[in-house]
Amino acid sequence: MLKMRCIAHVDMDAFYASVELLRYPQLRGQPVVIGGRRRPAQEPLSGTAFPALRDYSGRGVITTATYEARALGVHSGMGLMKAARLAPAALLLPADFDEYRRYSRLFKDAVRAVAPEIEDRGIDEIYIDLTGLVMTDVESDAPDAWTRARDVAVSIQSAVRNATGLSCSIGITPNKLLSKIASELEKPGGITVLRETDIPARIWPLPARKVNGIGPKASARLGTLGIHTIGELAQADRALLVEHFGKSYGAWLHEAAHGRDERAVVTYSEPKSISRETTFEDDLHPVHDREQLSRIFTDLCVRVADDLQRKGYVGKTIGLKLRYDNFKTVTRDRTIDAPTRDAGTIRRAAGECLKRVPLDRRIRLLGVRIGSLSKPGAQTHADESSRAARTPTLFEDFPT
């Protein structure tokens, strides 16, 4: 029997959009979406005239929308052209990831000062294990402990606000799965504390899709079984779930619906892979645009090599990703004998992968990945310079 735990999930409210509102406070209260092409570094917005969604043309999706924009039916992941039809007057700001990463560090440092046991879950959310902070051995799960946890959450919110000017929502429950759901229940700015006994009333009425790990495919398949809410999932026959979803995922669905999750808060983990990819403004033809494709291909390899260098890793498995104009995606990879961080070596291995892929239609996306990462040991000999990869035989990979 495991000791009762107390786990918090902290989720920044409309993070990217809220960072932009710090910069442009005059936009507060208006529907604003973030997305589209990256802002060129030396091109700040004028401060008086902001582009409207209706004036946008091209590829891209919404990465974040303010709550005012969400009220108009747009949400993150939605294509910008579709969003423009729903909310033509909404303002569109390009993303500035450097700035978001800066605020991400500020908010995590502020939380760490209150509660050090945090697990990074990307730029705008974390889990925290509060067990040691609020529960004593003698009174594990005493009502007092949960009251103390709420106090800690209040401290975290004010620490984050002081450090960044931003608000966050916090869920506190016995595990990560429930806390992730709980933090969303009273957004923005809420604190939601749930105990096991709250599961039927607070968790079961929610759509199954709210469970972290049940995505669009699984929830659609659940729907065909007549299962729409987490409660219906909890009542479903375990054997039926295993029959439809396999032994592992089926059993997990059943556990998740009952709010059971014993995963630990992991405060440190090594990266498994590093990748760079790009979607073209217009689909490129493997023959007619091969010069441009080769240049982009080489540039992706150089960027992956730079990332390896900066983060201090070498990798052994080089991967290529290609998405065709029909959105079908293929990948190929190739494991080389010795780990590398050299752009030219990566370029050659990825070039070999390219030869194993059909090039019979236009290409929408090209990506390069490296996995099987390790810290370089006593690797002393100088790497080939990245510049060598920039002056390649440009036309060797794409066919004539």
Next chain:
DNA sequence: TCTGGGGTCCTAGGACCC
């Protein structure tokens, strides 16, 4: 007018070894 970019994890088959 469809559908970004950076990740993780899982599955499954084949190679290869013991």
Next chain:
DNA sequence: TCTGGGGTCCTAGGACCC
């Protein structure tokens, strides 16, 4: 001639998450 396991590595694809 056919017949065994188990373990690990490699590769390809897919679901999912932020």
